[in-house]
Amino acid sequence: MKRKNVNIILLYIAMVILIVVSDVFHLIEMETSFFITLSVPVFLLFLLYFYSLSPILSGVVVGTTLFSSRTIISIVDQVPLSDALMLHFPVIVFFCIYGILFWLFYLQRFYSRPGFIGIYAIILDTASSFAELAVRNTLSLTDPSFSLMGTVIFLAILRSFFVMGFFMLILYNKEQTKHEEEKKQSDHMFLLISDLYAESVQLKHSISRAEKITSNLYYLSKQLKEEQASQSSKKILEMAGEVHDFKKDHQRIFASLAQIIKDQKKTEHLNICELLEIVIKSNESYAAYLDKQIIFSVTVDNKNDMIHSFLTMSVLNNLIGNSIESIQKWGSVDIQIENPDNNAFIRIHITDNGPGIPFHNQSLIFSPGFTTKFNDEGNPSNGIGLSYIKHSLNKYNGDIKLVESISNIQTCFSVIIPRNIEFEQKEAF
Numbered sequence: 001m002k003r004k005n006v007n008i009i010l011l012y013i014a015m016v017i018l019i020v021v022s023d024v025f026h027l028i029e030m031e032t033s034f035f036i037t038l039s040v041p042v043f044l045l046f047l048l049y050f051y052s053l054s055p056i057l058s059g060v061v062v063g064t065t066l067f068s069s070r071t072i073i074s075i076v077d078q079v080p081l082s083d084a085l086m087l088h089f090p091v092i093v094f095f096c097i098y099g100i101l102f103w104l105f106y107l108q109r110f111y112s113r114p115g116f117i118g119i120y121a122i123i124l125d126t127a128s129s130f131a132e133l134a135v136r137n138t139l140s141l142t143d144p145s146f147s148l149m150g151t152v153i154f155l156a157i158l159r160s161f162f163v164m165g166f167f168m169l170i171l172y173n174k175e176q177t178k179h180e181e182e183k184k185q186s187d188h189m190f191l192l193i194s195d196l197y198a199e200s201v202q203l204k205h206s207i208s209r210a211e212k213i214t215s216n217l218y219y220l221s222k223q224l225k226e227e228q229a230s231q232s233s234k235k236i237l238e239m240a241g242e243v244h245d246f247k248k249d250h251q252r253i254f255a256s257l258a259q260i261i262k263d264q265k266k267t268e269h270l271n272i273c274e275l276l277e278i279v280i281k282s283n284e285s286y287a288a289y290l291d292k293q294i295i296f297s298v299t300v301d302n303k304n305d306m307i308h309s310f311l312t313m314s315v316l317n318n319l320i321g322n323s324i325e326s327i328q329k330w331g332s333v334d335i336q337i338e339n340p341d342n343n344a345f346i347r348i349h350i351t352d353n354g355p356g357i358p359f360h361n362q363s364l365i366f367s368p369g370f371t372t373k374f375n376d377e378g379n380p381s382n383g384i385g386l387s388y389i390k391h392s393l394n395k396y397n398g399d400i401k402l403v404e405s406i407s408n409i410q411t412c413f414s415v416i417i418p419r420n421i422e423f424e425q426k427e428a429f
Contacts, residue, residue: 011050011052011053012053015043015046015053015058016061016062016065018046019039019042019043019066020065022038022039022042023037023038024037039062039066041159041162041163041166043062044102044121044124045163045166045167045170047099048107048167049170055099055100055103056099056103057099058099059095059097060092062095062099063091064092067088067092070091071085074087090132090139090141093131093135094128094129094131094132095128097127097131098124098125101128105124107120114164114167114171117167118160118164122153122160125159125160126152126153126156129152129156133148214240214243217243218240220236221234221236221237221240224236269307270306270309271303271305271306272302272303272306272307272337272339273300275309276298276300276316276337279335280296282317283296283321283333286324292328292329292330293331294327294331295331295332295333296332297333297334297335298334299334299335299337300339302339302340305339305341307346307419311392311393311396311421312346314389315389315415316335318385318386319389323352323354323411326352326354326355326411327352327354328354331352332352332353333351333352334349334351335348335350336349343419345398345419346416346419347414349403349413349414349415350415351410351412351413352410353408353409353411354411355407356406356408356409356410356411362402362405366386366390389415393415393416396418396421397418398416398417399416400413400416
């Protein structure tokens, strides 16, 4: 048996059990064996929430089950079997009519309009109750007076309001869960786009360097040819062609990254507090992954500020990631944002209490390729982090500098990011 079919069967069993239990609690008994219970609201909630349940089949199953359970209870109370069967048979009519009407109205289409669900629920409840009363009247069990029918309608309204209140609470919790999941996915996507942005800036820098190298090799080849060094000229010309192909490959990758980032244009500027929330959550996870206990603290001058998200995110993630990696087991990272409205630049201070940077290395930390990080195999890191940050910031008239570094007390970096960043049109960002 397929897993889906098993799940549906289990769902029917759960529904029947809950309805039988709720049926024991009579809200009001109006005539012999004709009473109002919580079974109807529970039945409606199941039909509304679980699309896989067949309304008609559910009505038959629930009606038959309640007929059986009520009959058994009556027999236990010394009611003759024939009388018990006659007394409780109309409940099958109620739930079968309810299921058929639910299927005809297809109430699940009104999820976004709970008022309609409430109105139709009253119609379903009233019509099903009247059908049951008609059967009971035919069997001479109940005399359907006007007062009784008025009470049935009144209680149908009450049950409908009860169901709507509970159902809206379920939908609200469902929407909240969905919103949180979407936000988590959105934050994850934003982090990925920020990383792509960082890589694209570095890639564009590499393309520019490759273009210069190609040009230099071409002119060197031309010069050697004029000096009758044809073999060397030919070899260098081949090297220039290889570098040119290398540049073209990078340009294709860059174009793809640029298009992805362009598609995320709506998140190019983000509220500073929302951005910091994403940064902190991401780096808390990173610290936990490294089995480190890091306390993060944040100070922001202007909490309503909208800033360039991709560049700021790249800078923050690089610096905070470096702080986390440098701290041994536990420590703290402080983020201070100075962003007054009337200032063309945003100043960021990242401070940690890690081991710091030795004095003899402080003048080298922004040099491309410099690193003090090595993996378990002893291989060095690529060392592009701080050099990338400095290159990116300098490109847009920003800057980064090491303020001070005192081992296990305070290592502080200061970053200046321009508030308005305009990209070149050909970058397609």
